[in-house]
Amino acid sequence: xxxxxxxxxxxxxxxxxxxxxxxxxxxxxxxxxxxxxxxxxxxxxxxxxxxxxxxxxxxxxxxxxxxxxxxxxxxxxxxxxxxxxxxxxxxxxxxxxxxxxxxxxxxxxxxxxxxxxxxxxxxxxxxxxxxxxxxxxxxxxxxxxxxxxxxxxxxxxxxxxxxxxxxxxxxxxxxxxxxxxxxxxxxxxxxxxxxxxxxxxxxxxxxxxxxxxxxxxxxxxxxxxxxxxxxxxxxxxxxxxxxxxxxxxxxxxxxxxxxxxxxxxxxxxxxxxxxxxxxxxxxxxxxxxxxxxxxxxxxxxxxxxxxxxxxxxxxxxxxxxxxxxxxxxxxxxxxxxxxxxxxxxxxxxxxxxxxxxxxxxxxxxxxxx
Ligand code: FNR
Numbered sequence: 001x002x003x004x005x006x007x008x009x010x011x012x013x014x015x016x017x018x019x020x021x022x023x024x025x026x027x028x029x030x031x032x033x034x035x036x037x038x039x040x041x042x043x044x045x046x047x048x049x050x051x052x053x054x055x056x057x058x059x060x061x062x063x064x065x066x067x068x069x070x071x072x073x074x075x076x077x078x079x080x081x082x083x084x085x086x087x088x089x090x091x092x093x094x095x096x097x098x099x100x101x102x103x104x105x106x107x108x109x110x111x112x113x114x115x116x117x118x119x120x121x122x123x124x125x126x127x128x129x130x131x132x133x134x135x136x137x138x139x140x141x142x143x144x145x146x147x148x149x150x151x152x153x154x155x156x157x158x159x160x161x162x163x164x165x166x167x168x169x170x171x172x173x174x175x176x177x178x179x180x181x182x183x184x185x186x187x188x189x190x191x192x193x194x195x196x197x198x199x200x201x202x203x204x205x206x207x208x209x210x211x212x213x214x215x216x217x218x219x220x221x222x223x224x225x226x227x228x229x230x231x232x233x234x235x236x237x238x239x240x241x242x243x244x245x246x247x248x249x250x251x252x253x254x255x256x257x258x259x260x261x262x263x264x265x266x267x268x269x270x271x272x273x274x275x276x277x278x279x280x281x282x283x284x285x286x287x288x289x290x291x292x293x294x295x296x297x298x299x300x301x302x303x304x305x306x307x308x309x310x311x312x313x314x315x316x317x318x319x320x321x322x323x324x325x326x327x328x329x330x331x332x333x334x335x336x337x338x339x340x341x342x343x344x345x346x347x348x349x350x351x352x353x354x355x356x357x358x359x360x361x362x363x364x365x366x367x368x369x
Pocket of ligand 1: 044082113254257294314315
């Protein structure tokens with residue numbers, strides 16, 4: 001198929017449009033699908049459009065500094081590459097392509113438990129003092145989980161993100177319809193021999209995840225590792241308060257890219273619920289709050305930071321960029337976000353990340369919808 005030149009991708013949505021035409025059908029179905037009617041996936045994107053800016057004028061914005069820290073690591077721009085399984089479905093080299101892009105732009109990569117490359121290959125790809133985190137699916141066999149966690153710590157991983165929104169994988173019908181039959185990968189820590197491949201890629205690789213995981217397991221994780229522990233997939237303020245109580249270092253307000261519970265709220269909507277309550281109780285510095293889902297523009301990142309997020313995770317856009325164009329695609333996607341970020345921080349009158357405060361937004365109109 002004729003391939004549009006990389007230069008005609010002007011924003012993150014453009015990579016998706018190209019990827020859709022050049023990717024294998026099964027790979028496209030796995031990456032692009034979401035649960036049930038995909039209402040939450042669409043909401044993740046459109047929720048940002050209900051929030052409006054209140055820009056400041058006559059602020060000196062000649063120099064823009066969009067750097068910040070995440071779990072103590074200094075990054076160039078407040079996003080990280082979130083964990084997405086099965087990188088080799090889209091690109092024969094898999095997740096290491098994302099490692100290279102993350103290095104070039106000085107952002108953090110979260111390695112998925114279900115990566116196509118082996119965990120060690122992805123660690124080996126790091127350059128200099130590059131930082132990676134690990135996304136963890138908790139195995140029913142805790143000895144396996146303990147090995148994964150302690151190996152990750154020994155390999156210098158700087159944060160453990162336990163996925164808590166997937167006791168069972170959601171039904172992604174687009175994915176199921178393509179009858180997944182080849183991972184093209186070497187997924188670890190799973191028992192791939194006995195899986196039912198007629199239910200799509202997601203079902204085929206997830207049978208080991210423990211649905212009995214609960215709050216009482218958190219102290220056990222704290223006893224086996226010194227890495228910061230964060231919960232990925234929290235969706236209500238009560239659970240953020242519980243995470244603080246249990247001594248977690250952070251949470252990701254996320255609905256798994258709309259791939260789990262359909263009609264769950266978007267991360268940005270949950271953030272608007274969470275932050276005022278944390279501030280009211282003086283807890284806002286007790287824990288780092290991240291969000292992911294539907295972030296496609298720098299304005300989305302800026303809105304999350306204004307509300308109080310430490311940073312945001314971005315998933316599909318980098319997968320699509322990597323699938324369509326390899327490393328140059330990932331590089332361009334990240335550069336586009338950086339360019340948008342400089343421009344939009346200028347336009348709202350915020351020269352640094354510290355200037356991104358709640359008064360820069362009008363969310364009243366969002367709340368009344
Ligand atoms: C994911 N996500 C995910 N999350 C997780 O905790 N473990 C995983 O293995 C995966 N795998 C995965 C595969 C694919 C193809 C996608 C698209 C997503 C969810 C991911 O970390 C993140 O929550 C969302 O992708 C964020 O939404 P956007 O940026 O894709 O809209």
